[in-house]
Amino acid sequence: MKLINKLVTLNSLITGFFLIYLFVGIFSFTDYGIxxxxxxxxxxGLVSAKYTIKKLGINVPLGDQKAIPDLYDYKDQDYGVIFDLPMLIIEKLLKCNVKDSFRLRHFFTFLIFFISTIYFYKTAILITNQRLLALLVTLFLIVSPRIFAESFYNSKDIVCLAFFIITTYYLLLFSESFTLNYCFWLSLFTSMAICTRVVALMVPLIIVFVSIQALVEKKYTPRKILLNTFICLSLILFFSILFWPFLWEDPFSNIATVFKNMKQFRWKNSVLYMGMYVPAGDLPKHYIPVYILITTPILYSLFFFLGIGESVIRFIKDPKHIFASKNRTILILLALFTGPLLAIIILDSVVYDGWRQLYFIYGAYLLIALKGIQWLYAQLVKNERIKWISLFVLSLVSFNVCYTIYWMIKNHPYQNVYFNTLAGRNIEKNFERDYWGLSYKQALEYIVAHDSSSSIHIICNLPPGITNTIFLDPKDKSRISIETIDPEKRAQTLPKDLSCDYFITEFRYISDPTPFYKELFSVNVDDFKVVAIYDGKSLLSK
Structure with a gap:
């Protein structure tokens, strides 16, 4: 009876945990800008929808199709649209206005990530068979400030992370059983990850590896392993082409184009990194590892290194059996984490805006951390004489998680600019802040709430300032005339020609608001400015 009561209590705790997270998301998704x-x-999504409905001969009203480029003439034709195309169709079927369409995108981005957290919890149970440890590491995933914020608007990198998490779950199950059921789901979600970021093509390579491992160990008949692996790889190819209209006409040539563009992405701007503006193509190799370490709560990284250390020691002690089935899980996780990092280094790929293009490795990062937690937990349980250490570790984990939650609540909705103490104190001088431009939403809301003028002229640093007027009340929006003058153009323009009512900047590409100098309002996080509004009439003369 006591066991039943414990199970009921634990099940209630887990259900309550996910329900609370769901409600937090539902009540938060409207807080974030575009x-x-x-x-x-x-x-x-529009471009692919135009191509798709024409190709399939179906009728979905898209508005003025002449204003929509043709797919093969479109500069971003190589982007996967596994999220954008369905969202566009849903938006049109529901007859959403522009404001509601972006709200809808934010909600579904969160919903997909929420579902993936359940899969992450299930994956953690597969690894540890301990529900409380699985719940703890799932809490780590949710209480990761940047991931939390971006789970509402980053429909590329967070959706890719979500699909990778689900793929990892089915990959572990398939590697243990080689059944057709897991084969189907693994192929489906792998292809969805590929259609978000093509680097997910590494997953089929891992599938081949676990198949070879199974053949060597003779756990199943060669026929079962080879046949189901072939079916899995074939389905991945089929679903990937099906879900990606750009691949329909010449799949292999077009996927080669995608890889070529990924290697040297067409983004030529500079990034503020360690106090210097560096062209994205010239960023040092340590850019990604450093960004992972300074934007992830330190405790999570400590457990990650503990997991790595425990695995390396185990491999050194028994080098002949590194590739044995007992190490399959950690090898898969290491491949999912290190594979993309090595690919970035080898291909010399262009990365920028922190490590968001590699968010999809974060699931593996935390699951490796879970291995560290599991090892530490086992040591503490075995040694009853060091109970005080157990209490210390429990207190440390509790304090860190609670403090991170407090920080996220205090700085809501600016969790996307989170840095830990490893980043130092001079964030403004060393690193990019709100490179997404989300904070324009709050800056615009501040202006219309504090200025009742019938006509307000605003200059903003970059285009998100204009885009975020979408979320304003129509009456307030009608009072605003807004334009973008980027830092380079601003530097070449006479101050008198920049006169306006307000200048808004999120400090991207340049941390100096010159010629504007009189600050009226700013949002600050940890002693650095996220966005600021300046008096547009007060200008320095050159």
Whole structure:
């Protein structure tokens, strides 16, 4: 009876945990602005929708189709649209206005990530068979400030992370059983990850590896392993082409184009990194590892290194059996984490805006951390004489998680600019802040709430300032005339020609608001400015 009561209590705790997270998401998704890429992502969906309905001969009203580029003439034709295309169709079927369409995108981005957290919990149970440890590491995933914020608007990188998490779950199950059921789900979600970021093509390579491992160990008949592996790889190819209209006409040539563009992505701007503006193509190799370490709560990284250390020691002690089935899980996780990092280094790929293009490795990162937690837990349980250490570790984990939650609540909705103490104190001078431009939403809301003028002229640093007027009340929006003058153009313009009512900047590409100098309002996080509004009439003369 006591066991039943414990199980009921634990089940209630787990159910309550996910319900609370769901409600937090439902009540938070409207708080975030429109990010830099969202208009482009929506247009990607429109372009592919135009191509798809024409190709299939179906009728979905898209508005003025002449204003929508043809797929093969479109500069971003190589973007996967596994999220953007269905969202565009849903938006049109529901007859959403522009404001509601972006709200809808934010909600579904969160919903997909929420579902993936359940899969992450299930994956953690597969690894540890301990529900409380699985729940703890799932809490780590949710209480990761940048991931939390971006789970509402980053429909590329967070959706890719979500699909990778689900793929990892089915990959572990398939590697243990080689059944057709897991084969189907693994192929489906692998292809969805590929259609979000093509680097997910590494997963089929891992599938081949676990198949070879199974053949060597003779756990199943060679026929079962080879046949189901072949079916899995074939389905991945089929679903990937099906879900990606750009691949329909010449799949292999077009996938080669995608890889070529991924290697040297067409983004030529500079990034503020360690106090210097560095062209994205010239960023040092340590850019990604450093960004992972300074934007992830330190405790999570400590457990990650503990998991790595425990695995390396185990491999050194028994080098002949590194590739044995007992190490399959950690090898898969290491491949999912290190594979993309090595690919970035070998291909010399262009990365920027922190490590968001590699968010999909974060699931593996935390699951490796879970291995560290599991090892530490086992040591503490075995040694009853060091109970005080157990209490210390429990207190340390509790304090860190609670403090991170407190920080996230205090700085809501600016969790996307989270840095831990490893980043130092001079964030403004060393690293990018709100590169997404989300904070324009709050800056615009501040202006219309504090200025009742019938006509307000605003200059903003970059395009998200204009995009975020979408979320304003129509009456307030009608009072505003807004334009973008980027830092380079601003530097070449006479101050008198920049006169306006307000200048808004999120400090991207330049941390100096010159010629504007009189600050009226700013949002600050940890002693650095996220966004600021300046008096547009007060200008320095050159």
């Amino acid at each position: 990010s830099f890429d969202e208009k482009t992502n929506r247009m990607n």
